[in-house]
Amino acid sequence: MGKKIGIQGIKGSFHHLVAMDYYHRDVEVMEHLSFQELVQKLASKESDEAVMAIENSIAGSILPNFALINEYNLSIIGEHYTPVNMNLMALEGQNIDNIKKVFSHPMALLQCKQFFKKYPHIKLIEDTDTAEAARRISEKGLQKVAAVASPAAAEMYGLEVLAREIHTIKSNATRFLILGREEKKPNGIKLDKASIKFDLKSERGSLVSILNILRDCYLDMTKIQSLPIIDEPWKYSFYVDVIFERPEDFTKAVDVMKLMTEDLKILGIYKNNLS
Amino acid sequence: MGKKIGIQGIKGSFHHLVAMDYYHRDVEVMEHLSFQELVQKLASKESDEAVMAIENSIAGSILPNFALINEYNLSIIGEHYTPVNMNLMALEGQNIDNIKKVFSHPMALLQCKQFFKKYPHIKLIEDTDTAEAARRISEKGLQKVAAVASPAAAEMYGLEVLAREIHTIKSNATRFLILGREEKKPNGIKLDKASIKFDLKSERGSLVSILNILRDCYLDMTKIQSLPIIDEPWKYSFYVDVIFERPEDFTKAVDVMKLMTEDLKILGIYKNNLS
Incomplete structure (x- = not known):
């Protein structure tokens, strides 16, 4: 088993995708419910490193996350950019016209604002995590409800994608930081x-x-x-x-x-x- | 009746307090459920002016709000600073040791993080508005549940304050913008x-x-x-x-x-x- 990598959210979340990309899948992922928990578990050595969203081109920096890095004396040891890819998903056989509620992370809903203007009958509800919303629909068999999440979340929780790439700004990306407890050692890599x-x-x-x-x-x-x-x-x-x-x-x-x-x-x- | 002023959230919210302060109470307040709705109603002339939170010293700027101002071609015509004042409130006779869940706006919960570390049995749950959480507890008679909100919200919805000023950084303030559809005219005031x-x-x-x-x-x-x-x-x-x-x-x-x-x-x- 590889290193233990903390992520915010659950498997299928964008944090999870970044961990897979950055570490080339050779890691054990630890799911955390908040950024606070993410840094706490890293500081207390329950995880070895962690992935943390820090900014995107709509909302700018998540400044409280810098405060957390500071408070727990952690060190930024890397960064990773991932394109935003938001998709509307629901149980199989559902139709977008019958969807009454859509759950997702506030930032994901914000990125899809234009899309939902065409569907004024849909109520948008904020959730803690994109993948968590997808999992809940799947586990509880929720009808007339959809989630906005990554294609990986749809696959992981067996949901059907009703609309692909529904985010407004197609070139949007999110920046993630890779955190450790100690400063990054160059080890032959150019730190620039x-x-x-x-x-x-x-x-x-x-x-x-x-x-x-x-x-x-x-x-x-x-x-x-x-x-x-x-x-x-x-x-x-x-x-x-x-x-x-x-x-x-x-x-x-x-x-x-x-x-x-x-x-x-x-x-x-x-x-x-x-x- | 005075001008119609849009606020995010309901009466008793911090937006409401700012509207009262800034306009010296001589206004009709219009409650909105999101920043998006707030600017839409201003642009479509259903309100005359609007109050919008834009930054605080923990989280920095709410950049998506600048994007909304830009998108709807609104103009910043004033600003107002208000000290953060977060209080834990519940139905009368409740005790903090019996509280299981606390609802509030994510920013309010963030500002009270240190306080809640002393009460690890309490689950913190994000809500759309501080005052809305207080109103719901009151209207539904929710036991073992508390809200984090302003003293005005406790008074307005008949809740008992279990703990006063529970925010970590006592000198914290939030900056609000006052928005209009047209540029501010000096009218003898120095615009600086x-x-x-x-x-x-x-x-x-x-x-x-x-x-x-x-x-x-x-x-x-x-x-x-x-x-x-x-x-x-x-x-x-x-x-x-x-x-x-x-x-x-x-x-x-x-x-x-x-x-x-x-x-x-x-x-x-x-x-x-x-x-």
Whole structure:
């Protein structure tokens, strides 16, 4: 048996598909009901590594997940991008015109908003997991009810796909992080991406100074997100991802940034997988 | 009767409290079950203005809400900050040790995570609205069930507060936007804040150039968020909030930025309410 990999959701979920892709199937998957449980079980060594959704092109970052990585002192050891592929599925013999309710994860429903505008008689109901909704329909034999989930979920739980690829933005993808308890060791792989978090007092131009450092050190920023620190007016936390050719450029930038920011923390250094 | 103001959720929700605060009670509140419905009813003139949560210091921005503002061509005409105040409430005579399930909005549950760690026997269940959970307990006379909601919801639906202010970060606040169909007219009020969206091709330093323009025009950035455009590698959308002393500085910055970005859109110019 391979490593134990924590996922959010159950088998057939998008987290499960990512685990299969990333680890080439040679792993034991552990199902978790929440992101909180996912990181807890990793921190307490019940799993070896974990897969965690972190952003998509509709909703942006799932910032609370960065807070969880921080709180449990975990490290980002990899990333994986997977195309969104949402499908409407129900028990065999059901017809879309007779479907009254559709269950799925809020993000999945959001991605299929346009599709459901054509079916105003259908009530959309939020669920904790795409695959869980599919499994429940199958196990309980629910009539007139459908789920939005991956093709793998339809297959796994024996449901019929009523409509394929019903997500609005066809090029949409979700980014997942691979988490471990310790920093990634290069082991001959080129680690060319990093996620960092730091605080800044807002003085006009202070962020510009930081971005100038990144540029001068040949770092390319692929993501930036600010978060107000409410009890400290005009102080902000920033989450930034950078890619680089040479690890020493990143090290140099961090050394300078440590002097110019507060509470700088490296959340992980890993291999860039955005092609 | 005053203006018709759309809110997400029902009376007693945080959206309702913001509407009361912002408009000084002189309005008719229209309850909506989703953000989608909220903006639809505003666009179709069934409401005059609307209140919409947009970010808090735990989860960051609710980016899909910016997409809704954009899609329905609405305008941000104001903002309002309200402190988070989460309370555990149930039917009279219930005791926290006998509570088996707690219903609330996912964001509210997230904000009270630490509190519930002390009560591992309680199952947390996500709901569409904080006040809706409180109302259901009251109307259906649900025993051994509690809701997390505002003190106003407890009062409105006749529930007893079992624990006050159970949110972890006491200084946490939520930012709400006030939306209209047309741009805000100054009418003697100083409009000193704006929300803009633009796209950039990532060339090392291209964001730095934009931030330099903001600084040179005396604009202070209070928020920045990047969003990858997945089908166009290395192209990003940015959501930026700026504050300024003189409207002409903002106008000048926008004129320059239009030349250096793609699809620049002003989502609204309004009065800064962050003190």
